[in-house]
Amino acid sequence: MKKIINDPDQVVQDMVNGYIAAYPEKVRLIPNTLVLARKEAPIKGKVGLVSGGGSGHEPAHAGYVGKGMLDAAVAGEVFTSPTPDQVLEAIKAVDGGEGVFLIIKNYTGDVLNFEMAAEMAEAEGIQVEKVIVNDDVAVEDSSFTTGRRGIAGTVLVHKIAGAKAESGGSLKEIKQVADKVVANVRSMGMALTSCTVPAAGKPSFTLKEDEMEIGIGIHGEPGIERKPITSADEIATELTNRILEDIEISKGNNIAVMINGLGATPEMELYIVNEKVQGILHDNGIHVYRTFVGEYMTSLEMAGISITLLKLDDELKTLLDAGSEAPAFRS
Amino acid sequence: MKKIINDPDQVVQDMVNGYIAAYPEKVRLIPNTLVLARKEAPIKGKVGLVSGGGSGHEPAHAGYVGKGMLDAAVAGEVFTSPTPDQVLEAIKAVDGGEGVFLIIKNYTGDVLNFEMAAEMAEAEGIQVEKVIVNDDVAVEDSSFTTGRRGIAGTVLVHKIAGAKAESGGSLKEIKQVADKVVANVRSMGMALTSCTVPAAGKPSFTLKEDEMEIGIGIHGEPGIERKPITSADEIATELTNRILEDIEISKGNNIAVMINGLGATPEMELYIVNEKVQGILHDNGIHVYRTFVGEYMTSLEMAGISITLLKLDDELKTLLDAGSEAPAFRS
Amino acid sequence: MELDVSRTIKWIKLANEKIQMNKDYLTTLDQPIGDGDHGINMARGFQAVVTKLDEEDYQEVSDVLKDVAMTIMSKVGGASGPLFATVFLKLTNALKGEQIINQKQFAIGLNEAVSGLKQRGKATEGEKTMVDVWSPIADLFQTNEEVDHSSILQTASNALEKVKDMMATKGRASYFKEKSIGHLDPGAVSSYYIFEALAEV
Amino acid sequence: MELDVSRTIKWIKLANEKIQMNKDYLTTLDQPIGDGDHGINMARGFQAVVTKLDEEDYQEVSDVLKDVAMTIMSKVGGASGPLFATVFLKLTNALKGEQIINQKQFAIGLNEAVSGLKQRGKATEGEKTMVDVWSPIADLFQTNEEVDHSSILQTASNALEKVKDMMATKGRASYFKEKSIGHLDPGAVSSYYIFEALAEV
């Protein structure tokens, strides 16, 4: 394991400290927690937005704390959902009297811990609403199982719900628009290499020199299919088509595109993939309203990408374009 | 070699196409070149800013094209300085009558190719000025040799010279402020792994599982010293001290800090390093005015970091804070 | 089988020892069909539990179990954190007020624990989770007057055997569908250690 | 030694063949003390040169050399691109107007080329660059009435031998200071292929 760290058991604490040290005028650390909150939170009259999850997905989630996006982010241990007491602290820190909205990725751990925190917060008289993001089409959407995972599409939920909250939206209105994003966002990923949880010390899986994993998640879990590496164009085509099979995006529709790097992928490769994705969309008569290329939801030092498509209406367009001062999503 | 590409000989062309496809409303491709220019360039009455160099350093350099930073970026082949005809096209594309300013990193290839282009442009009646960035303290500063390299500090030159140009600065004023940045900016890097130029197909060097390279450049060239991996704190201390030995930064001085990832480094590790760097600066009574953490000047999929410190005065502070709409540097 | 404060503490400490010893193994089990953190989560959480138990003086078994539950809740995280916290919290509530827990009382507690676990995780038997160890053990206590140590061990290891051949439909392992068959479930294995420890104290 | 249009074209094509054949080797030489692109740069550039030469009809040697220079300039990049472009441009200018280049003329051209190269790159002999091959070859032509093929080969390979032991003070290799000693300089080696080709046509 080659990492620039001090103690594998302290990486999250060290990171959070380093984050605060980078943006002391923008964020503050809730004492005795791994919760980062906007300096000015709680903001009276504004619904508070809380997201979070395991660490190792940087810039998610702290990078999205800022005016126009989240009010607080809860950092769990690496790839491990944060505990309910931590989430509760975040909720309490950002409640400005209008309630708190939770953005949760659909993993058993995240759902359980956030829901327990929500119950505790309600017991303390704080109104809580939530959305569960499940954009990963690599996993089957079934009510008998855990269902689809939440991956990079979550960032667009942060952005749009954040803009709604910033513009004075009520808890109910934020819930509505967040649900709309979740209904219209789909993603799928692939990887060339695995990654190593610092405390585990060895990679989660290994791929041969000529292999890739299709349908990878963001926790170093193996993907859905292992096969020989193909070209960027073929990878872009496979992922884009899988998404387009899952969600009806018609000729003339407007969408946002996110080409997300999983950690070790050179940005060059993201743009190479982007070219093909845009070509496919163009050929389908789909109009790309905005494109985001970069590292938005990573998996430590995994080499790989995910593609996210979000179908937009006028409301979503406006909210997507609204200003954001979060360090990892400026617009 | 595991890469998400189509043809190793086409990566730069494919990337440039994908970049244009991502930001069609912001940048345009100068036909038959690998030059990306601001959509609205040339801007009458504004000095044009041109930077560039080999590819593989993304988001440098195209990511810094935008209002408040560069007017054009020239992309060479991977790790290879662009040719004079390409640089000339960039100069011609952004000259709005007030002349063109070139930001060049101090490598023999970059200097030669940009200087030849400048001579050609002057022959065509375009006024050209330039700055040569040489912030890397890992290399000795000597007039008998090629001298120090230009690395991540270059991004801060883009930012500050860009703000000066946007505010209507003359070629001479831009040159003055750019020279001031170069005189006050220092960087140093290290790496845990090498990287692979696509057309070469194999890594530039190899490091053992317990080794790191100190004083690494940004072209996969080996560093100055190979030794056993130490902790993040020790790495941060070594690089910061090397910089502080090279440039006088006194108690009470204001500085900007950049913790730059070289490509495959998890952002988590950048923040872990940041914590220690800020601690050292704090202990020295140095005031950190702004911190930048992220991937600004990479070396393909190299795992490693560089640290950059820039001593600020009031003018530099104002220009650093001025607005930028470049995709890779929003402020 | 009877549990008093000291035996309960011994039980949990022995469970912790087994978890610490098998930390890497549990993590390894979580890699092919999960995210490779289960051993790390459990080791961190149970270490904190033991530290907590050493700090306090306990009058009642349920007080011990409550601290176990609350420490797990705030230190384990992931899916297993709230689920293990739930089982110990349900046990706590069922056993409140008793100095010495007899087998019948423990059986009732386990029953409550399994119901709480299934409700919290929306999982039932046969979905390849920790439920598939907790549920047969609860049944064992429910249906036998005299549960001896070897029958606990026997039941727990039979349960693990079956878990291996199940297809996961809950938790992370469910993403792998048929491919999850043949793998052990990490949370089932850590549950096994908890009952192995119970059998040994 | 005499050069006409056809022999000049053959020379450059043979140089290209050697560069293509040794592309990986040149890149490998550029890895320990450079950035691992020299073979790629030279192969890309010289391939483009040959394509260009095949497209045109030439009347004069200097026209051939001019296209060589301009194509190298726009296709090689890096440090070596403008430097090789400079030597061929200086040769072009020195030999302009001649149908057949005799040895004396070629010697003058080489002399100009080396001056231009040194001026452009601000390097001189002994700094472990391509100068350390071009300069001894220019000297050879300067000081000998009759330069035969084996003397070109001999001079070029002696030059390479010496380059190996130099410490680099110019170009990327200079970053490695003492550590550059013992390595061949990639641009010196590609220059060697150019003269080896000259010796063989």
Ligand SMILES: Nc1ncnc2c1ncn2[C@@H]1O[C@H](COP(=O)(O)OP(=O)(O)O)[C@@H](O)[C@H]1O
């Ligand atoms: N819905 C569920 N009901 C019961 N147990 C579950 C459920 N989901 C997951 N588990 C248990 O949790 C274990 C995984 O725990 P852990 O690895 O610590 O958390 P995570 O899956 O969040 O990384 C699984 O092996 C399984 O036994």
Ligand SMILES: Nc1ncnc2c1ncn2[C@@H]1O[C@H](COP(=O)(O)OP(=O)(O)O)[C@@H](O)[C@H]1O
């Ligand atoms: N100042 C200089 N003068 C002469 N030759 C030089 C100089 N700097 C570099 N070179 C030559 O250029 C070669 C490197 O070329 P190349 O690898 O293509 O470019 P880069 O160094 O920009 O990657 C070196 O091996 C050396 O022979």
Ligand SMILES: [Mg+2]
């Ligand atoms: Mg987990």
Ligand SMILES: [Mg+2]
């Ligand atoms: Mg180069």
Ligand SMILES: [Mg+2]
């Ligand atoms: Mg797990």
Ligand SMILES: [Mg+2]
């Ligand atoms: Mg080179």
